Amino acid sequence: MEFSVKSGSPEKQRSACIVVGVYEPRRLSPVAEQLDKISDGYISNLLRRGDLEGKPGQMLLLHHVPNVLSERVLLVGCGKERELDERQYRQIITKTISTLNDTGSMEAVCFLTELHVKGRDTYWKVRHAVETTLDSLYTFDQLKSKKDETRRPLRKIVFNVPTRRELTLGENAIEHGVAIAAGMKATKDVANMPPNICTPAYLAEQAKDLAMTYDTVTTNIIGEKEMQELGMHSYLAVGRGSRNESMMSVIHYQGTDEKTAPIVLVGKGLTFDSGGISIKPSDGMDEMKYDMGGAAGVYGTMKALAEMNLKINVIGVLAGCENMPGGDAYRPGDVLTTMSGQTVEVLNTDAEGRLVLCDALTYVEAFDPELVIDVATLTGACVVALGKHATGLLSSHNPLAHELLNASEQSGDRAWRLPLWDEYQDQLESPFADFSNLGGRAAGTITAACFLSRFTKKYNWAHLDIAGTAWRSGGKDKGATGRPVPMLSQFLMNKAGVETEH
CATH class of the missing domain: 3.40.630.10 (Zn peptidases)
Structure with a gap:
């Protein structure tokens, strides 16, 4: 798995998938709001129809969102914004990775590291996203004669950080997260x-x-x-x-x-x-x-x-x-x-x-x-x-x-x-x-x-x-x-x- 960080707005990302959060009840995160704006309300209209409530771990995969350069947009339910803690954050990352691996998206740009997790900064969010990702993808199949192989597994994740000043923080977080994993x-x-x-x-x-x-x-x-x-x-x-x-x-x-x-x-x-x-x-x-x-x-x-x-x-x-x-x-x-x-x-x-x-x-x-x-x-x-x-x-x-x-x-x-x-x-x-x-x-x-x-x-x-x-x-x-x-x-x-x- 390859990890990197960058800072940029979601509408400029050209990727197999963009991952953004939605809070409960049907409230877009700031990054999801930006995507909604450039897609002329496409995402908020779906939410009003009841396609996603925003409960923790809910997933909604969208294809060809209007005016968005990326092929897919994955909306991730994050629960109530004020209640998003470390445990819930890791659970959300785990479910996200599992979903991405099943969709055939071999790469993704993830904006979940911009979510507000109580008492935690960008370094912590990036590092724990890396550790949780690699932990969730772990398999022990060395002794199996037939191995279960994902046809198009996730190979690359880019974590977005809010400002260019935090790029070094993010890079350090990836280095440490990969080593610990x-x-x-x-x-x-x-x-x-x-x-x-x-x-x-x-x-x-x-x-x-x-x-x-x-x-x-x-x-x-x-x-x-x-x-x-x-x-x-x-x-x-x-x-x-x-x-x-x-x-x-x-x-x-x-x-x-x-x-x-x-x-x-x-x-x-x-x-x-x-x-x-x-x-x-x-x-x-x-x-x-x-x-x-x-x-x-x-x-x-x-x-x-x-x-x-x-x-x-x-x-x-x-x-x-x-x-x-x-x-x-x-x-x-x-x-x-x-x-x-x-x-x-x-x-x-x-x-x-x-x-x-x-x-x-x-x-x-x-x-x-x-x-x-x-x-x-x-x-x-x-x-x-x-x-x-x-x-x-x-x-x-x-x-x-x-x-x-x-x-x-x-x-x-x-x-x-x-x-x-x-x-x-x-x-x-x-x-x-x-x-x-x-x-x-x-x-x-x-x-x-x-x-x-x-x-x-x-x-x-x-x-x-x-x-x-x-x-x-x-x-x-x-x-x-x-x-x-x-x-x-x-x-x-x-x-x-x-x-x-x-």
């Missing part, structure tokens, strides 16, 4: 891959490919032999029941002076989670290929970062592992010695993500990081608490938590902060080890983060639980969402001093 696509491609293909070794190959593609990236892979030497016995225990070797991929992005402390992102990479000996119910177990959503999100963020060439140092860790039952699998009742030296009593082998992450979080101390964020599909309790809309955010450092929440609001990739009070730590007590890997049913998301917090004392740390937001369940719409790439990318852009609010 590329990161989301990379995340979705890896996460959607079936577990017989996407193993820890496959994750490692994707990490190495990043280093082949970008001069700013280097990658090294830590296998089981080196993990053993490092004392990562907790991480190794989780993978013992699988024939697929555990592999931790460490991706270094250097965008500034090497003396600058890096930001570290650690992603849980359980390429399949059967639950181990504490085996999961069979219903929906196919979706446990998404238990590497954290690693996929970190991988996609590293790609977006490299595409934008941000002036910042970042290390992404993909903690690849597979949790399977087997003759050598770890058991409930086992006591594991972590890389940090702390011991853990295993109460449930399906609380395995924290046992992998704890050693990865200890490992990254060696980088003397500015801060560390771990990303994990960690708890079903997070889905119960927040549903599919918000990522759970827990942190021991208030400024970092606030920066992430700010990035989540800017990007539209929402997070919600949960408490991390000391009172919850008591739920992890064990009579046989320093603590257990399970805090019981109550406050499961919080006690999982409490567990991780015991391995993060040497740096500022935040935890993102994406169990509810990394993928959609069931039916034909099942698949990875690409989250939290937008939030993390925005966070890193803010850290790099990239101006995104004007």
Whole structure:
């Protein structure tokens, strides 16, 4: 897909299609009014006849509008002008792209970026139009023998901005939107891959490919032999029941002076989670290929970062592992010695993500990081608490938590902060080890983060639980969402001093 911006009046556009908005009830946007004027009231006459009310997502495709140079005009219902918010704007863009793709319009000039969205400027509207467009056109058909192909797919969109002064803003918005969408696509491609293909070794190959593609990236892979030497016995225990070797991929992005402390992102990479000996119910177990959503999100963020060439140092860790039952699998009742030296009593082998992450979080101390964020599909309790809309955010450092929440609001990739009070730590007590890997049913998301917090004392740390937001369940719409790439990318852009609010 090719994107560009320009500034010009609609009557001068010669394109396969012009896209303009209509508010409810039957009220033309300023750009639609201009088209109506040059067409001698053609559009307003149609609206008076009741062809379009202007409700959100309504579409009316017109051909050969009098005195208009473009072949088609697509009228898009935008709802009530005062109620047009970010969510509705993205929904309108999604429906518009779907309609354009079905009409055979291979290019379009879109004036929807001139709509008034509460509290959002031209940069935001263009960037989110790009991200939403590419997200809505995503398909995963690599493994299908017959692919559904649109006969005349949409190939080019020009976004119109109100004044020439905003062209640079629009160009920056496109550049950033395309990079973030590329990161989301990379995340979705890896996460959607079936577990017989996407193993820890496959994750490692994707990490190495990043280093082949970008001069700013280097990658090294830590296998089981080196993990053993490092004392990562907790991480190794989780993978013992699988024939697929555990592999931790460490991706270094250097965008500034090497003396600058890096930001570290650690992603849980359980390429399949059967639950181990504490085996999961069979219903929906196919979706446990998404238990590497954290690693996929970190991988996609590293790609977006490299595409934008941000002036910042970042290390992404993909903690690849597979949790399977087997003759050598770890058991409930086992006591594991972590890389940090702390011991853990295993109460449930399906609380395995924290046992992998704890050693990865200890490992990254060696980088003397500015801060560390771990990303994990960690708890079903997070889905119960927040549903599919918000990522759970827990942190021991208030400024970092606030920066992430700010990035989540800017990007539209929402997070919600949960408490991390000391009172919850008591739920992890064990009579046989320093603590257990399970805090019981109550406050499961919080006690999982409490567990991780015991391995993060040497740096500022935040935890993102994406169990509810990394993928959609069931039916034909099942698949990875690409989250939290937008939030993390925005966070890193803010850290790099990239101006995104004007």
